[in-house]
Amino acid sequence: LSLWAVAVLLVALLCLDPHSRVSSAPICTHGPSGCHVPSLADLFDRVIQHSARMHSLSNDLHSEFEQYFLPSKNSIGKIYRKCHTSSILTPNGKENAQKLAREELTEVILKLLMAWRDPLFQLHQSMAHQQDFNSFSSNKALEMGDMAHELRKGVEKVAEKMRVLGMLGNSVTGLSAAETMLPISDSGEAMSNYELLYCFRRDSNKVQNYLKILKCRIVPEHDC
Amino acid sequence: MRNSGAVLILSFIAKLISQAAGVSAPGKPRLTSCRSPEKETFTCWWEPGDDGGLPTTYALYYHLENSETIYECPDYRTAGDNSCFFNKNDTSLWVNYNITVVATNALGKNISDPVEVDVAYIVQPNTPENVTAVVVDEDQGPFVRVSWEKPRTADTRSGWITLQYQLRVKQKKDKEWEEYDAGMQKYYNVFSLHPDKEFMVQVRCKPDHGFWSEWTQTTYVKMPDYIPRERSLWIMITIFSVFIVLILTWTLNVKRNSVKLCLLPPVPGPKIKGFDKQLLKSGKSEEVFNSLVIQGFPPTIDYDDLLVEYLEVYDNEEQELVLDSKDLSEDCMKSKSPSDCDSGRGSCDSRTLLLEKCMVGREGSRSDQHQYSQHGETSWASTESSECQGLEPGSPEFSDGRVKTWPVVFSSPQPHHHYQVEAVKPVYHSVPEILNHSSPHAMPANYQNLQHQDIPQQEGRFGKPACRHSQSYTHGLDTPAPGVSPSRSLEYVEVQRINPENMLLLRPLSDQNREPEGSDYAGEDYSKVKELTSNNILLLQRDTSYQCADGYSQAGQCTTQQPPHPCKPVIYQSHSGMPQEGMRVMGNGYVDTTVLMPSY
Numbered sequence: 001l002s003l004w005a006v007a008v009l010l011v012a013l014l015c016l017d018p019h020s021r022v023s024s025a026p027i028c029t030h031g032p033s034g035c036h037v038p039s040l041a042d043l044f045d046r047v048i049q050h051s052a053r054m055h056s057l058s059n060d061l062h063s064e065f066e067q068y069f070l071p072s073k074n075s076i077g078k079i080y081r082k083c084h085t086s087s088i089l090t091p092n093g094k095e096n097a098q099k100l101a102r103e104e105l106t107e108v109i110l111k112l113l114m115a116w117r118d119p120l121f122q123l124h125q126s127m128a129h130q131q132d133f134n135s136f137s138s139n140k141a142l143e144m145g146d147m148a149h150e151l152r153k154g155v156e157k158v159a160e161k162m163r164v165l166g167m168l169g170n171s172v173t174g175l176s177a178a179e180t181m182l183p184i185s186d187s188g189e190a191m192s193n194y195e196l197l198y199c200f201r202r203d204s205n206k207v208q209n210y211l212k213i214l215k216c217r218i219v220p221e222h223d224c
Numbered sequence: 225m226r227n228s229g230a231v232l233i234l235s236f237i238a239k240l241i242s243q244a245a246g247v248s249a250p251g252k253p254r255l256t257s258c259r260s261p262e263k264e265t266f267t268c269w270w271e272p273g274d275d276g277g278l279p280t281t282y283a284l285y286y287h288l289e290n291s292e293t294i295y296e297c298p299d300y301r302t303a304g305d306n307s308c309f310f311n312k313n314d315t316s317l318w319v320n321y322n323i324t325v326v327a328t329n330a331l332g333k334n335i336s337d338p339v340e341v342d343v344a345y346i347v348q349p350n351t352p353e354n355v356t357a358v359v360v361d362e363d364q365g366p367f368v369r370v371s372w373e374k375p376r377t378a379d380t381r382s383g384w385i386t387l388q389y390q391l392r393v394k395q396k397k398d399k400e401w402e403e404y405d406a407g408m409q410k411y412y413n414v415f416s417l418h419p420d421k422e423f424m425v426q427v428r429c430k431p432d433h434g435f436w437s438e439w440t441q442t443t444y445v446k447m448p449d450y451i452p453r454e455r456s457l458w459i460m461i462t463i464f465s466v467f468i469v470l471i472l473t474w475t476l477n478v479k480r481n482s483v484k485l486c487l488l489p490p491v492p493g494p495k496i497k498g499f500d501k502q503l504l505k506s507g508k509s510e511e512v513f514n515s516l517v518i519q520g521f522p523p524t525i526d527y528d529d530l531l532v533e534y535l536e537v538y539d540n541e542e543q544e545l546v547l548d549s550k551d552l553s554e555d556c557m558k559s560k561s562p563s564d565c566d567s568g569r570g571s572c573d574s575r576t577l578l579l580e581k582c583m584v585g586r587e588g589s590r591s592d593q594h595q596y597s598q599h600g601e602t603s604w605a606s607t608e609s610s611e612c613q614g615l616e617p618g619s620p621e622f623s624d625g626r627v628k629t630w631p632v633v634f635s636s637p638q639p640h641h642h643y644q645v646e647a648v649k650p651v652y653h654s655v656p657e658i659l660n661h662s663s664p665h666a667m668p669a670n671y672q673n674l675q676h677q678d679i680p681q682q683e684g685r686f687g688k689p690a691c692r693h694s695q696s697y698t699h700g701l702d703t704p705a706p707g708v709s710p711s712r713s714l715e716y717v718e719v720q721r722i723n724p725e726n727m728l729l730l731r732p733l734s735d736q737n738r739e740p741e742g743s744d745y746a747g748e749d750y751s752k753v754k755e756l757t758s759n760n761i762l763l764l765q766r767d768t769s770y771q772c773a774d775g776y777s778q779a780g781q782c783t784t785q786q787p788p789h790p791c792k793p794v795i796y797q798s799h800s801g802m803p804q805e806g807m808r809v810m811g812n813g814y815v816d817t818t819v820l821m822p823s824y
Contacts, residue, residue, distance in 0.1 A: 216383030
């Protein structure tokens, strides 16, 4: 028996790749001393990945909606209401986005994410209560809401980091509580789930794009 | 009124005329697709309907979502016929465009269905550019490195668009392409291409949310002729297998013996008593086989002598236990042994519980119904007569209702000396069984109705250690077991009555000193049970038995037949009806009524 154990050990050693060892990183409490602090580029990468996932979730939910609840695309009967975030001025083109300063761009991103905190929660609630949706969809909605929340936190961290590094001026104003908006359309009615999804899909796409622009502007090392 | 009426009539007539002439209003145009190559501009194409035979013009109108202002297409030329190009200024992202196309000719117009377009979601980039495929020669073998550039129009630099690439490779003759995903990098190494063959390579790209571009033009690359040398892999495999082989060899070596046992199981050698392999090998078959010969086999027993005179009746197990517990030595007590179930003899699973009791050392005579003589003789429910001497051979004539059951225990005519010297095992046979069997050979000579007996009921039944008596029966007359004196002080029991439960109740005969008076003496006292009828009647046979004075007059008759196994005595019945002298129940001497045949 021991012979077999020895044999197995030897084989394992042979096959082990010495380079694939995983080392653990200590928790950084005192800044850069001996600690691996994620760089701004890393932070940006993480945030962008996060926003990509969020957008893809919203895309999935939106197509599910269209597939099951709205049989015809491009139908004339489509009623578009204004998204509640339409009051936020967002650049609608590349030049416009590039014209914006970093601070403004960051602020726009944060505003958008903030504006969707409560509506996403409402969306999940209403989806969970309706019988039409299977639990998978309502779970997606919940996940989406969480992601938006985390993304906002992440972007705030990025902004903080940029401020620390002096890249960001102090003109970034904190979001005031008055900025929170309710997804009420012009007519005063609450928006339907489909409209919410439609608007959020668009807004998450905006966020992703703006983040990418910001990243390539600030840390253009790779992927740009 | 008159004017409108006139107009109507005129238009109607015009229509008729035009239809007659083959012209009509244009058919409905249809918007086929809108695409943006870089997310900054976009183009829409439409398909004209029937032009109605007249020159038709097309116009594209659009309006943004939630706005009523209608604009016309700014550029009909840049993108070609039947297209509308929206430049950067006119393109807004994340806004829905509601687009329609209107076809107009002399006779009328037609409006297409509106289409909603959000530019952010209709991005289809141009194809990648400058695809190059180069053969790179390395130690492991040559491979192809494909590299390309992003489409010129896509602005990935600012992060506005993120593209991912895909390439595909095949030989000219292949049907299927081999696809590879390159992610966001702009090169890819293709391995495992066959040597000396020409390959076609194509690349395309896609934005993170959008459509795949078209494939690029084919790039050709030729692999050089080389011999694949996957050396390192083979070296690894060789080392590994050598290692394994070494380990296996070592293990086998260590476990040599068990492997040998597994592969070559030992052939069981002959196990014949008295068989000497060496003799056989030496080639002297005579000697070998001589040693196998058993003297005295087959026993030339006169069947007459083997008449079973007596049917031994034993108590059943429980009673025996109860009764004998204090008499028997504990260590001799044996429970029923089921081992000899396949001898065909006796009844392993018969109702008769055979309790073998070791009678060795039983000294004290039993004053109770077991009647063991002071010499350790056991009284027999039957004329056990294991002792030839003690018994009158002869037909047991049962005149007064005493029933003698004969022990049927016949074993192979082995030297009887080894018949349970050490273990005198009485076998107890419950009466009911006996009564329910009938002997096929029985010739009812006497019919005894046991129920007439008025003998006071003995307690229970008798058990008797047959073995004890058997010991006395040997051809060679070995020393009987201690305690067993082959004297005539055998006690016999007589059947008192048959109780309602079909049990023979026996009691010992009082006079122990009865002298056998000859061959008929036994006949007086004992009768051979010829038959057990179904109605609980023992049919006894009156026959004349010759005396077995010395117990061994007949060669076979007096032999104590040893049961093959203590628990399997068989009822032995003589065919000729001759009484046998001492039938001895060997060992357990129990009567198995199921088998009525002589057994050796």
